[in-house]
Amino acid sequence: MAAGSPTDPTGRLVTLRRKVQLTIDGATLSVSEGSTILDAAKSLGIDTPTLCFAQNLTPANACRVCVVELEGARTLVPSCARRVEPGMVVHTDSARVRDARRTVLELLASSVDMSATPKFAEWCERYGARPTRFGTPTPRPVVDDNALFVRDYAKCMLCYKCVEACGDDAQHTFAIAVAGRGAHATIATELDTPLPDSACVFCGNCVGVCPTGALQFRAEHELREADAWDESRQSQIDTICPYCGVGCSLTLHVQDERIVKVTSPVGSEVTHGHLCVKGRFGFEYLGKR
Amino acid sequence: MFGAGGGTSSYREVGETDVVLLWGSNARETHPIFFHHVLRAIDRGARLYVIDPRKTPSTAWATRHLAPHVGTDIELAHAVAHVLIHEGLVDETFIRRATAGFEDFKASVERWTPEAAEAATSVPAALIREMARDFGRADRAMICWTLGITEHHDAVDNVLSLINLALLTGHVGKWGSGVNPLRGQNNVQGGGDAGALPHKLPGFQDVEDDEIRARYERAWGATIPPKKGWHLTDQLHAMERRELRALYCLGENPAQSEADAHRVRKLLRELDHLVVQDLFLTKTAELAHVVLPAAASLGESEGTVTNSERRVQRLRRAVPPPMGARDDIWIIAELSKRLGHDLGTTHAEAIWDEMRALSPMHRGMSYARLEALGGIQWPCPDETHPGTPFLHDRLWAEPRVGPPAPFHVVHPEPPVEALTPEYPLRLTTGRRLSDYNTGVQSGAFASPLRRALETIDLAPQDLVRFGVREGERVRVRSRRGAVEAPVRADPRLPAGLAFMTLHRPEQVDTNLLTIEATDPRAGTAEFKAAAICIERLDVPLQSEPGE
């Protein structure tokens, strides 16, 4: 971009965005060009279920729980990835949409342990999904190969978020990728090498974006195993990382006066929700005094 | 910069710039989330130049890696300036309108042709030209640096030589261009903001300005000494002169973190009174007469910190400190009370409000606004101001506002310690990804990245040269001390350069080797350039250096 690009009074680049008018569930609205249908629906207060979507990652388009009906389109479209166009007419709660979302939820529940996925039970209720209709997931052993976090792939729904966070949406370390194909696809390092021998730098950004609890801080995993994980007793407090001078925003998840998990707000201009190994895991000195 | 005391740009601009010179920094490992912004720029097609004697994970992302000899940054910067001037890549209008001292500066770099610089730095002249041209022609370009620039005895000159490049090209004071030190510690910037500098009051107000000082004295109901104080290295000198006899040390571990540790420990031991306030019983605390256990900033304290883009952000308490540990504010207030002065409130927000009442650049930053906006970048003069992503746009105003930005004539100086036949290796120090400083905090978590043993890293050729094997324990000796460490071959190091960290002094007390040669203006020691030798352990130690 040229030096002469328009800037706002604080000097930030301003992209002059046109407004796009569309109709969602009978309501007509205008949103900025470049918004997604999901953004537009949100501005109307419509609560759309999402799993593979995250504000700080490229839409992976994989889970399909956010599909909506777009008039003129042959199939339903993913609202998280589809950008608005003038004159679109969208239905977010038609029978087609409800049927598809219900079956997607049932398929997920039949193949993945969704028990640690926030809001999943609520969505099943909303769409009348019966989680065991297509069978129950196969148990898989937890992969426990490092001191900081565990990988419970029975809970992995292959949303691609961890791969994106490890890859070019954030960390650029590329320690993990999707391997295998179809029903045999998994998230893996090369030759399933244990993480400490892989390229992993333990930033935990994969843990930070995992929507199903397949990746868990060791403390969370242990508490869950002991049936002592209780989010109703947890508080989340934002503060700043104590290490280098970048000043990363941290959200401390505290249960019973103990830090059990560290994340970063996705809206942070400093971190975009991503941290390094020290910021995410380097808090343990507090408890060692 | 230019007296403002902070980096000129915001991180977001780093992601939107076209050329980044990352000078004396391995940000990929030492400032990983800052480097995410650099990666955003690279993904957009920006070019990254990394200037570092070592190959590092950062240089692996570079369009070009320039590897000068340790301590030859000014020669390199001057050669870049030479190319910019001689190839017509300077912004003449900007120089005329917004700067002063160009002609003198131009004359001072005249002898530094790329070829002359190649001879001094070992960086090929063609590479110097390429970087200079790219920097000069870019619409937006940034220079960012870390301790590779500042941990030298001529730290200030190093920085000034880089600022000169930004002034030549007008790469400052506009979106996407700027000069930025990446702060090594979480609140280095905030400490400066709050006046934890010997010559400044909160908000970078000059302590020797009577009018300003009077304002603070009125607010505080106390008298402020009218002369600037000592920075850390001045303090060590004053201890040596036995002028400074009592020290109150907060959250620092100089017995391990300062260069020439034998000397520092001796000085600390000789004090009449040493008070240490820390989270842990550090090596420094072990020397103290009184230890005040403190609450941690992370999760145990309320307050603010300021980061490398001048963003003031809120610290919040999430868990109680351990039994007996007290909040820093409470301790200071209590101490003051016992010394006969009541500081008043110990409420963090009230203290912050007092500070912003006195510091114009922080005035608009109420806690409520800091929370609502996710932090605010100073200056923020009032409560309607959005904060300032980049500094010095005044330089682009027509006509210019304020004084011109001066070019600085600086001259290269080699590291204080020359290499000699007895000490033929250059030792430089740095951080690794999952560790931090002397490991007091970072050592507590079980990082899978941490190697079992702290090592001295050498180029494979130097293993041959000194007849040592990988993994062999050797004695590393400088003029100040000696330590033992196992050898690790690192093909990323150039021959003649050794690398050690300060992370695990209990294993390898690296600062026994480093040199306390300090830039009198900055007070930073030359951690990056000591002269050492390595000896096999079957060779008896000739004489005990240091103590």
Add this chain to the structure above:
Amino acid sequence: MDLKSIDALPTDDEREAIERVLATQPEPTRDLLLPVLRAIQARVGFVSKGALAHACDRLQVPPAEAWGIATFYHLIATRPAPRTVLHVCDDVACRARGSERITKALASRFAPEAAAHHDACWKRSPCLGQCERAPAALRIRAGEPVEERALGGLDAVSAMDALRGETIAVPAPASIQQPRDSLRLLARVGVVDPESLDDYRAHGGYAALRRAHELGASWVLREVSDAKLLGRGGAGFPAGRKWGAVASQPARPRYVVCNADESEPGTFKDRVLMEGDPFAIVEAITLAAFAVSAERAFVYVRGEYPLAAARLEHAIASARRRGLLGESVMGHAQRLEIEVRRGAGAYICGEETALLESLEGRRGEPRAKPPFPVEQGLFGKPTLVNNVETLAAALLIVRDGAPAFTALGTPESSGTRLFCLSGDVTRPGVYEVPMGLTLRALIALAGGATHGLAGVLLGGAAGTFVGPDELDLKLTFEDTRRAGATLGSGVVIVFREGTDFRAVVHGLAGFFRHESCGQCVPCRVGTTKVDDLLARVRAGTPDGTWDDERDRLRELGHVLREASICGLGQAAASALESATQRFAIWPAAMPTPTPTPSNGGKA
């Protein structure tokens, strides 16, 4: 990039195989990853840790990603494997011709599937595109050079011989079984020497390109548009609109990609064109590149087509030597390089965006559309992706003019079209007929059904079944659409009376389960659930009542069609659904099938 290398070294063979691929290109770029993996596979029979390490280092690909790519493709082994692998087709057309007898015989007399025995093994394979000479197999013997050979008309004895490494005499495909005078697209196939450029020119080759150069790119675009050519790969998108869209993009460079990843079960027409008239495909690509101003083109040939790939490579090299490619095509101001890239066993790569991902050296996972490839295709640049037959048709249009093309077919479905007849039909092969012929007439042209006709699978695994009472269906885009059917890729598989359609649809379900890329939930999980459900149908063991199972199947069909990312998932239940409407699939409505000795389709 600060990549961490794998701690392993390649063997000399592996290193040499990798370096030889890299030597073909000026820079070791990421898009060479699949060619490199294929080369390692071809040399030693599997991709070892050391080989992967060297490939990653040379191409600067993160090892985890390379692993993800190597494990994506059916023809790449990532664990030590025997040098000789016999891929035995187990798909719908070969099953109709008794392929199960071969796999059963191999399992009992040679070794279980995938088990090494005397440095050889056999594996079931999805459709190999040799349906006119079913049952078929592909034998690959790793080494220098690798031997890749398609085998047709196989039986248990010859399959055993093939595994033992013996030379197998198999009948060459007599693909064309109709009077030659009606042929246009196929006119030269079987007549011209596929390895002689001179012979190609003697048979009218390069007349179309010469005409295009004379009349200009915009004339070509108009002609293709006027001819109302609809894409022959399956989706039937107007080719003229695609060409025009690419030509009008501001971004450069632009690319042409010929989709020769013909993998729809029962399809082999593109193979016949590429093997029989490869220069025509090269000329057609050159023509398309001229029309849209592309200077680089790729032909993505499915991995199971070694002969087609070899013939195309030979044709490209010959054309280049003779100035028909390169810096100045035919002395004209056109510049073009064409490269053949081969797939490695993934049906999904026939989906155009998955194909582009695969070409770029990534997993063949479809992209979200929009943006479409005409705007952001290969390497993010405007890209024309056309099927082989579509390009071949465009060549005819330019040579003879749009009116000659539209003179045949119907107003909405112009020209002739290739159909692949297989299964229980007298003369299996490729047939070129004007659009609008009835299905009945087409089957008659192939000599009719061999053992009565119980049904036809039209359009492939992603197509629909047609019952014996529906044979008057006209083979046009519009008529099939109205009938709820599809022409797909021109597949016509005939099933004899007594066919166990439960087994047939279960086989199709297994195909989709095997070929789903796994990216989206509806397809990854849905295809396995359909397959499981059909297994229960065949076993007669419903989960709950059969009504519950019907509901499940209906909902699976709905979610696959409505919510999958790409055409694979969207069409994965269409043949099955059409079968349930025509044949007795549900146990409650169907008496226990009585086995008949001639029932080749039965498990």
